[in-house]
Amino acid sequence: MRSPRFLVWALMLVVGWYGVASAQDAAPPAAKPASPPAAKPAAPTYVGVKKCKTCHNSEKGGAQFTKWTEMKHSKAFEVLASEKALAIAKEKGIADPQKADECLQCHVTGHGEPADHFGAGFLATDGVGCESCHGAGSNYIKMKTMQGLRDGTIKAEDVGLKMPNKATCDHCHNEKATGGKFVDWAKDSTTIAHPIPPGYKRGAATEGTEAK
Numbered sequence: 287m288r289s290p291r292f293l294v295w296a297l298m299l300v301v302g303w304y305g306v307a308s309a310q311d312a313a314p315p316a317a318k319p320a321s322p323p324a325a326k327p328a329a330p331t332y333v334g335v336k337k338c339k340t341c342h343n344s345e346k347g348g349a350q351f352t353k354w355t356e357m358k359h360s361k362a363f364e365v366l367a368s369e370k371a372l373a374i375a376k377e378k379g380i381a382d383p384q385k386a387d388e389c390l391q392c393h394v395t396g397h398g399e400p401a402d403h404f405g406a407g408f409l410a411t412d413g414v415g416c417e418s419c420h421g422a423g424s425n426y427i428k429m430k431t432m433q434g435l436r437d438g439t440i441k442a443e444d445v446g447l448k449m450p451n452k453a454t455c456d457h458c459h460n461e462k463a464t465g466g467k468f469v470d471w472a473k474d475s476t477t478i479a480h481p482i483p484p485g486y487k488r489g490a491a492t493e494g495t496e497a498k
């Protein structure tokens with residue numbers, strides 16, 4: 287049997303909880319703290335490919351940035367000015383594909399999102415950038431965070447980093463896409479692959495100087 291004293295404590299706890307909860311409900315918006323609690327990071331913003339380049343372009347680390355520049359994803363905005371793009375657009379009554387939502391939605395990063403989702407260094411002209419597939423970077427780009435992700439001490443979903451799968455590609459490569467095709471995951475993910483070489487450990491004695 288629980289003692290009556292326990293019940294009194296339990297009741298006080300419950301009443302106390304409701305008191306706090308209803309005080310929060312009743313509080314006018316102006317009384318809310320100015321910044322969100324530390325446990326919840328601010329909504330991430332797109333930082334742009336140049337930020338990723340600063341740490342992801344050394345030969346030994348896999349030169350992800352250079353590999354990306356060699357892929358059409360980096361030219362996805364440019365291609366909207368091509369003869370072919372203009373012809374496709376003309377059929378749909380679109381004058382300038384580089385200004386049309388109908389085209390930009392799959393040819394640049396984060397198109398259609400509110401202006402405050404984009405940091406100062408972000409350029410839509412960089413086409414389908416790193417963050418189109420890996421998620422907006424502002425909450426994960428610190429060296430310590432990135433290393434923690436690699437080491438498994440930080441969870442990707444807590445900082446907005448995505449490890450892309452076929453669903454990521456389907457967002458753009460679908461029946462409405464220009465070619466009207468979904469990706470063939472095995473083949474196409476290999477085409478765009480930019481792995482960290484096995485055994486690579488940043489800062490290890492064998493590592494060369496970081497390319498900027």
Ligand code: HEC
Pocket residue numbers: 333334337338339340341342347416417420422423427428429432433435436482487488
């Ligand atoms: C300040 C340096 C720095 C910046 C900036 C940076 N990274 Fe990283 N990133 C790292 C380090 C360090 C690792 C761990 C592996 C390594 O040493 O290369 C890493 C690992 C990763 C991984 C693999 C994570 C895992 O779980 O294995 C991805 C994906 C990644 N970065 C994407 C990005 C993207 C996209 C950007 C830009 C939005 C970016 N990084 C910017 C330093 C950085």
Ligand code: HEC
Pocket residue numbers: 335338339342350351352354359414415416417418419420449450451475478480481482483
């Ligand atoms: C079109 C989509 C796409 C774009 C754009 C893209 N990535 Fe990736 N990235 C992937 C996929 C897919 C993987 C492999 C995921 C896996 O192994 O589960 C990957 C993996 C990585 C890894 C981890 C590799 C490893 O061996 O663990 C790093 C680091 C990375 N990307 C950085 C970048 C950077 C930096 C950019 C921009 C310069 C970029 N990515 C652009 C799709 C993309």
Ligand code: HEC
Pocket residue numbers: 356357358359361362363365391392393394395414418419450451452454455456457458459469471474475477478
């Ligand atoms: C934000 C939209 C978007 C996402 C997400 C996306 N792609 Fe693409 N992808 C494009 C566009 C647009 C092109 C064509 C660009 C051009 O022709 O200039 C393209 C081109 C490609 C190509 C041809 C590359 C070349 O250089 O020949 C491959 C392969 C490809 N994508 C694979 C993938 C894979 C795999 C994923 C998922 C991991 C993915 N894409 C995610 C929009 C996207």
Ligand code: HEC
Pocket residue numbers: 365366368370371372374375378380383386388389390391392393457458459460462463464465466467
């Ligand atoms: C639903 C996503 C999506 C939309 C919307 C979209 N595209 Fe694309 N576009 C792609 C993808 C994905 C590719 C890569 C080719 C493929 O695999 O289909 C591509 C490739 C292209 C190419 C290169 C084709 C080639 O053969 O080299 C051009 C040009 C193009 N798109 C123009 C446009 C124009 C113009 C619009 C607007 C009227 C548009 N796209 C709208 C996804 C899209």
